[in-house]
Amino acid sequence: xxxxxxxxxxxxxxxxxxxxxxxxxxxxxxxxxxxxxxxxxxxxxxxxxxxxxxxxxxxxxxxxxxxxxxxxxxxxxxxxxxxxxxxxxxxxxxxxxxxxxxxxxxxxxxxxxxxxxxxxxxxxxxxxxxxxxxxxxxxxxxxxxxxxxxxxxxxxxxxxxxxxxxxxxxxxxxxxxxxxxxxxxxxxxxxxxxxxxxxxxxxxxxxxxxxxxxxxxxxxxxxxxxxxxxxxxxxxxxxxxxxxxxxxxxxxxxxxxxxxxxxxxxxxxxxxxxxxxxxxxxxxxxxxxxxxxxxxxxxxxxxxxxxxxxxxxxxxxxx
Amino acid sequence: xxxxxxxxxxxxxxxxxxxxxxxxxxxxxxxxxxxxxxxxxxxxxxxxxxxxxxxxxxxxxxxxxxxxxxxxxxxxxxxxxxxxxxxxxxxxxxxxxxxxxxxxxxxxxxxxxxxxxxxxxxxxxxxxxxxxxxxxxxxxxxxxxxxxxxxxxxxxxxxxxxxxxxxxxxxxxxxxxxxxxxxxxxxxxxxxxxxxxxxxxxxxxxxxxxxxxxxxxxxxxxxxxxxxxxxxxxxxxxxxxxxxxxxxxxxxxxxx
Numbered sequence: 001x002x003x004x005x006x007x008x009x010x011x012x013x014x015x016x017x018x019x020x021x022x023x024x025x026x027x028x029x030x031x032x033x034x035x036x037x038x039x040x041x042x043x044x045x046x047x048x049x050x051x052x053x054x055x056x057x058x059x060x061x062x063x064x065x066x067x068x069x070x071x072x073x074x075x076x077x078x079x080x081x082x083x084x085x086x087x088x089x090x091x092x093x094x095x096x097x098x099x100x101x102x103x104x105x106x107x108x109x110x111x112x113x114x115x116x117x118x119x120x121x122x123x124x125x126x127x128x129x130x131x132x133x134x135x136x137x138x139x140x141x142x143x144x145x146x147x148x149x150x151x152x153x154x155x156x157x158x159x160x161x162x163x164x165x166x167x168x169x170x171x172x173x174x175x176x177x178x179x180x181x182x183x184x185x186x187x188x189x190x191x192x193x194x195x196x197x198x199x200x201x202x203x204x205x206x207x208x209x210x211x212x213x214x215x216x217x218x219x220x221x222x223x224x225x226x227x228x229x230x231x232x233x234x235x236x237x238x239x240x241x242x243x244x245x246x247x248x249x250x251x252x253x254x255x256x257x258x259x260x261x262x263x264x265x266x267x268x269x270x271x272x273x274x275x276x277x278x279x280x281x282x283x284x285x286x287x288x289x290x291x292x293x294x295x296x297x298x299x300x301x302x303x304x305x306x307x308x309x310x311x312x313x314x315x316x317x318x319x
Numbered sequence: 320x321x322x323x324x325x326x327x328x329x330x331x332x333x334x335x336x337x338x339x340x341x342x343x344x345x346x347x348x349x350x351x352x353x354x355x356x357x358x359x360x361x362x363x364x365x366x367x368x369x370x371x372x373x374x375x376x377x378x379x380x381x382x383x384x385x386x387x388x389x390x391x392x393x394x395x396x397x398x399x400x401x402x403x404x405x406x407x408x409x410x411x412x413x414x415x416x417x418x419x420x421x422x423x424x425x426x427x428x429x430x431x432x433x434x435x436x437x438x439x440x441x442x443x444x445x446x447x448x449x450x451x452x453x454x455x456x457x458x459x460x461x462x463x464x465x466x467x468x469x470x471x472x473x474x475x476x477x478x479x480x481x482x483x484x485x486x487x488x489x490x491x492x493x494x495x496x497x498x499x500x501x502x503x504x505x506x507x508x509x510x511x512x513x514x515x516x517x518x519x520x521x522x523x524x525x526x527x528x529x530x531x532x533x534x535x536x537x538x539x540x541x542x543x544x545x546x547x548x549x550x551x552x553x554x555x556x557x558x559x560x561x562x563x564x565x566x567x568x569x570x571x572x573x574x575x
Contacts, residue, residue, distance in 0.1 A: 056418045060573045082420040092415035094327075096334035108323045109419035153415070 006070070007033045009083075009161050009191040010055065015064035017050055024050045025215045027064060034160070037187035039206035040195040047215035048195040049089055052165050055193070056086040069160050082110060085159035089166055091150025095139030099130055099149055102138055103156050110157035124156040127185070129178060144175040151179065155186060162186055164194040168201060180205045199303070203227070211307065218307045229303070234296035237265040237279065240289025247286075251278050266296060320421055324429025325436060328403060332437050335402075341395050345388070345441055352387050353448045356380045377459035381449040382541060385466040388445045389473055389537055392438070393506075396474065397498030399437060400481025403430045404568070405494040423568045427561055431482055438474040442467060462543040469540035472553035476533050477502060479560035486567040505531045530555045 010032040017025045025047040032038050040048045053059035055066060057077050066073040073080040094102055103121040112120060125131055128148040133141065138149055154162055168176045183205045186192050196202060202209050209226050211219035242263040249257045253275030256268040269275060276293065283290040332338040360379050367373040407413040416426050446467050449458060484498030509532030516525035529535060530552045539546035
């Protein structure tokens with residue numbers, strides 16, 4: 001049932017979980033390969049954290065099977081967990097320890113041999129920009145530094161799989177850039193799954209994206225695929241001498257037009273058509289004074305609306 | 320792995336003022352009681368010398384000190400144990416242990432070992448007081464050994480109950496009250512129910528109840544008598560509550 005592929009570091013099949021009558025995660029499949037950064041995107045309450053808790057063995061799945069580097073997480077949790085580094089939503093930090101002691105404890109808990117530990121701790125601190133904070137108590141660090149310690153904690157034992165639950169939440173813009181750079185770097189050698197509800201973050205660091213909504217994966221594609229999905233079918237058109245919206249809607253291939261009343265239009269195309277050329281020539285012919293013709297970058301909300309609307313349409317078509 | 324977790328627990332205990340406070344208070348209370356009894360002993364010594372087989376210093380000074388220590392542990396252990404799981408849950412640091420390649424059993428045993436190491440410090444401080452007298456008099460080392468073992472067994476039972484209480488809630492103070500309540504209930508119910516059952520000749524239920532009577536099991540060893548069932552009972556109590564705590568922790572993984 002589960003393919004035997006050595007590059008497959010995370011492989012989940014039919015993973016689901018309910019809390020009482022509330023279904024948090026509907027059966028889903030997830031594959032992550034070595035050297036890949038996968039973004040788990042979704043609004044709050046979509047089931048991202050629950051999925052991550054199941055992948056890290058913190059929560060028993062209601063059904064399904066999880067393999068970490070080919071090892072069954074539920075049957076041999078110890079061997080499987082040794083290959084996972086996990087940063088939960090709230091970093092699990094012991095405030096009364098200093099950074100070095102804490103990371104050493106984490107390495108010990110992951111059964112790292114004593115000889116490698118000191119070096120692993122120093123290297124994790126260096127990678128997370130913590131080189132000067134080794135002797136500081138974690139409780140006295142700022143939120144950004146605590147988040148870094150949280151990430152250092154997830155990578156100190158050189159796991160194959162790194163799972164980060166909203167790693168950039170609560171950080172300032174500079175720190176966010178640092179952390180994203182770090183995640184990209186980690187993605188070269190490890191497999192990384194990160195969850196977020198920020199769309200640009202996924203575009204900045206991920207190779208692939210899985211969008212979750214109401215406990216289901218509603219979209220699974222590469223970043224390029226996501227861009228196409230986001231922008232391919234909507235254009236912002238800015239006109240100096242705007243005609244009535246109906247004039248734009250009359251152009252073949254245009255499905256829907258919204259206007260802000262000041263000469264800017266949101267034009268949605270019908271599937272598999274690109275009326276930009278027709279738009280251009282129409283603008284020239286009628287002297288509308290074209291100022292802007294750019295793909296609209298829809299927000300995450302729009303993507304969701306679109307995804308769920310498409311689902312509803314498909315359901316209706318199937319019925 | 321158990322020692323790694325135990326070491327961490329011990330560090331955490333000593334990083335908080337609570338542990339130092341508990342050590343100080345216990346030492347002041349027991350030290351004062353010990354000196355008072357020593358004083359009394361010196362005053363009645365002439366009368367004792369006239370008795371045919373007088374009770375010794377160990378019996379009259381050390382034994383009551385140990386009994387006080389047992390009572391003090393009843394309050395102290397739930398306080399020391401309260402944070403062990405409850406606070407890790409509240410601060411969501413338990414995730415670190417649960418995500419690490421460590422079994423639930425190792426987590427609980429590690430925490431138990433850490434708590435026992437701390438309680439051992441208390442017990443050694445209690446033992447140090449009568450031992451100091453060895454320079455001036457002869458001590459009954461057999462009785463002293465029995466008392467120390469009895470206190471250790473009692474502390475293990477209390478620690479297991481306290482740890483289980485800590486696994487029931489995410490509020491440390493609630494865990495302490497819960498643990499204290501459970502120990503008190505055991506004390507009242509265990510002692511009285513055991514006696515009345517035995518009086519009616521129901522020995523098996525009485526023997527079962529005796530597992531939950533920590534102070535009753537303290538007595539024989541405290542008198543220097545080796546009663547194997549009184550030694551087995553606290554061990555059973557400890558094992559039982561540790562298993563409950565492990566199951567409780569695993570239940571959180573299953574139920575969420």
